[in-house]
Amino acid sequence: MNSQDYYIYSQINTTVMGFADEIMREFLDAHPDAARGRWSQEELNQKLSAFMQNRNRKPVARFDGLSAEQMHLLLNDPFGHGSIIRRHPKPADATIDQVPFFVLIEILYGMLSNGPIKLTPKGNLPVSVCRELYERKLLIQDDIQKGYTKKISEDNVAFIQALKACILISPDVKKRGNALSLTQSGQKSLSKERNILFWEVFDTYTTQFNWAYLDHAGAQIGQFGWAYSIYLLHRYGAQEKEAGFYASKVIQAFPHLQEPVPSTRFEGINLEPALIHRWRFVEHFAGWFGLIEIRKGTNDVFDRQAIIQKAAVFSELFQVSVNR
Incomplete structure (x- = not known):
């Protein structure tokens, strides 16, 4: 699954055949004249383009209030023009x-x-x-x-x-x-x-x-959407949170990441995506780069009680600005 699943193109084809039913229902509810054939093809394309541009900019609940357009940039150009994240x-x-x-x-x-x-x-x-x-x-x-x-x-x-x-x-x-x-x-x-x-x-x-190089788990979680996880740290990191809190937010945004992953090191064991997210993003990225402070519940490799909080370095490296 690629980033196109989370971003609706702003440039619309001259046909409506490729649109998902949900999107078409929204469009027809907003523009009932479209169903009555009262517009030319050019007018229809213009209305569709304007509708999709507006839709792309609306907050999406499962993206924790970010729009599809904002998420697209986090996935593809995290520090590019228009992204909500700026680095010092x-x-x-x-x-x-x-x-x-x-x-x-x-x-x-x-x-x-x-x-x-x-x-x-x-x-x-x-x-x-x-x-x-x-x-x-x-x-x-x-x-x-x-x-x-x-x-x-x-x-x-x-x-x-x-x-x-x-x-x-x-x-x-x-x-x-x-x-x-x-x-x-x-x-x-x-x-x-x-x-x-x-x-x-x-x-x-x-x-x-490739972050999977360190754990050999065949999954995208952790590295996929890492910039979105940075946004989540910005939003929630002032308070102590269990590491699993951030994993749940990422899986909510990207449901394809929720499937259990067979372990290559422990035969017959499936690894929980939240555990892999903790290894890769929390410990091996945010921890190694000094972005968080970690307080662990136990020293067990499968410990799920690690508590994390944004470190002062975070705000000295990144500025996050979201227009809601």
């Missing part, structure tokens, strides 16, 4: 310092500026690099903190897997032989303004990196 073009260094994932990217770039990083025979980052990244404690992992997982390695730490994937997606780092090294573009990135590199990393993570 030059966030302060003090703000960027509170984005753990980006600071860790900077640390990796710093290591690469000293020369190539030789990978393990398996193609992973060496344990020494993984340990240095983890011991910064910018991001931590419950199983390691609790002692369930002893070895700090790329295979065992999700955020290190994501860091490596993102730098390889960018044009700045290449794998040559069995080592990572900076490209010419990467050398230039070292001298870029920090805020420019920050938004480049943000765009890589949200639009190019």
Whole structure:
């Protein structure tokens, strides 16, 4: 299912055959003369176009009050002209310092500026690099903190897997032989303004990196509509909410995301979409980028009681404006 399911085109065909019955009923209720054949084809097209443009701009209950037009932009061009979300073009260094994932990217770039990083025979980052990244404690992992997982390695730490994937997606780092090294573009990135590199990393993570890479669940939820989830954080994040609250709002907007997903790690278990949304959007995006504060009920991987609240960084990175 694509974004066209949630956005009614403003440019109308010269025939009404393709319209859903509900939309046609609305149109005929508003314009009974259309059913009586009193308009020319040109007049009919003009009326239909005006009707659809108006309809696109009306608040939709299942979109939490956003219009179809606003949702279309969130799905396809979140920071483009007309979108309800604006990002701060030059966030302060003090703000960027509170984005753990980006600071860790900077640390990796710093290591690469000293020369190539030789990978393990398996193609992973060496344990020494993984340990240095983890011991910064910018991001931590419950199983390691609790002692369930002893070895700090790329295979065992999700955020290190994501860091490596993102730098390889960018044009700045290449794998040559069995080592990572900076490209010419990467050398230039070292001298870029920090805020420019920050938004480049943000765009890589949200639009190019596949969030399912970390959990192997064959579902779109979490990454699909991530900008809509940012809007929801803006609207409700001042108060503490269970993580599942946001998942329920996303599923209400996009019902196709509600189907249970077979786990690839736990045989015979279906994963709840709300759980995947929590892993991907709440923990591995909003948490890693410092947009929220998380208070967990338990340390169980299937814990459904995580409480989240918008962090101060959120408003220093994004401005959300909705004309209701």
